[in-house]
Amino acid sequence: MPRSSRGTGPQTSFPSGPSLASLNPLQAAAYSHQSTHVLTPDPKTLKLPPRPPPAGELPAPLDFLTPSKFKGDFPLSTNRIENFPPAQIEQDALHTRVVLHPRMPLLLDAFLQHKRANGSDHEQALYSTMTWPRLATRMIEKRPLCFLQSSDLTRLRDNRWIGAKHAEWDRVGTPAQLLNRHLTLDAYLSYDEIMLSSLLAASGPTFFINSGNRFNHGVPADAGVAHEPRGVMVGVVGPRFDRAAQHDSAIICRPPPAGQRSVGGRMDPEVRRMIQQWLLPGVDDVDARPDAAARYRFGDFDEHMYKARLRVSFDVLLLEADARARAAGRDAVVHVVGLGLGVWRKHAAQNGWYVEAFAESLAALELERVSVVEFGWIDGVPRETEEAVAEAAGAKGIAVRFTQEDPCRKLVGGDEGKLLVVTWAWDGNSYVGNEYWNHNLSSSGDPAAVCFSTIGELMNPDINPFAHRVMVVGVGNEEQ
Secondary structure: OOOOOOOOOOOOOOOOOOOOOOOOOOOOOOOOOOOOOOOOOOHHHOOOOOOOOOOOOOOOOOOOOOHHHOOOOOOOOOOOHHHOOHHHHHHHHHOOEEEEOOOHHHHHHHHHHHHHHHOOHHHHHHHOOOOHHHHHHHHHHOOOOEEEOOOOEEEOOOOOEEEEOHHHHHHOOOHHHHHOOOOOOOOOOOHHHHHHHOOOEEEEEEEEOOOOOOOOOOOOOOOOOOEOOEEEEEEEOOOOOOOOOOHHHHHHEOOOOOOOOOOOOOOOHHHHHHHHHHHOOOOOOHHHOOOHHHHEEOOOEEHHHHHHHHHHHHHHHHHHHHHHHHHHOOOEEEEEOOOOOOOOOOOOOHHHHHHHHHHHHHHHOOOOOEEEEEEEOOOOOOHHHHHHHHHHHHOOOOEEEEEOOOOOEOOOHHHOOOEEEEEEEOOOOOOOOHHHHHOOOOOOHHHHHHHOEOHHHHOOOOOOOHHHOEEEOOOOOOOO
16 A cells, blocks of 8 residues: 655644754654655665674673663573573674654754753753764763653663752753762753653563563463564653653643742753644644633643544554564554553543544554554444544554553464554653563563563663664664
């Protein structure tokens, strides 16, 4: 099925920083070839880096991996790469990558230009020559191992547990950073960067050791328990509302009245406006929309912005699943979990809006090899919404089902032999697994995903240098 051409939509720009007049609406998945804003490098010509040179720690063919750089503790041995054929692990490692939305390079470039012109001394020094791919790499490499709850409980990359450090995280990259004991911009992400990093994804092929139950605890399946032996895993991040005036709260929730102080840090207002305009092109001042009051559900929650934010993650997931399936020459079954529908959720109505947003992505994208989308453990969805997403998918020849089965169970019947693409709910500021590195194996879907797969090592930037493999999906070169 050929990709359809998509026209440009309403234009928008902001006065400081670069012009974003060329941004397409979120419904346009393809990078705008009519853009007057020059990106370096051009996403359409971006090439993945060559195979890393031998590091001398492991024998060939895994000699490019560097396990000694990782300082965390592995709570399990059953999911370690040493248990699997080295030749296949080599290919899995080399095909693990960072995935960006087609329009994400424009946002990253705009962010860099704004910070170079208006940022703190720390930011201007760091970003002076940084490119958008390097920023994407940084957003993978400069995370802590663990980042939890509204108090920002933190385990550093050197494996030190420093506890609740929300005040330090708020100061990273600001003039007040000098008050910090542990966190600095050269070594860790600022909160503005954490918001951006929640918009990208990590993707790679993997072995599965069981059917992927939330409480699998890394126990290999018994011989009689059927599960898919292999598949592709895609880590995507849902909206997080743990911190008022930071992260997605700043983007989606009603801002406090003028003059009212908020507890803790606050997102750079220009970055907030930049992201909102990127999500809703054509809206110059989101807070001044004539219909703004009507958009705030429950008095504080912008449903339209919430869906636009989700659309970024859904577009990335579907385009990446389609690219992986085309490369494999097989149709894909995509297992979709709830992103931000657990402890991060503010309102029960988000479940229905979530599926509505997914239906919008399905309707907008041309997907050649996605044949099934299944929503795992997403309940409380109105029947008319379930019917709407099934209709949007059916128009593209895609089946939809809602299930409470394990994600890596054996594909049978018409699904047998298809490529299984499994999502998990990641975090914008932690290593893959998050609580896993605190030895909490089932506290969320993040550690559970590491338990049943090899992503704890293959998506670990200290062990596998995958953070330099930055790919923009939907621009035509993602199958390389």
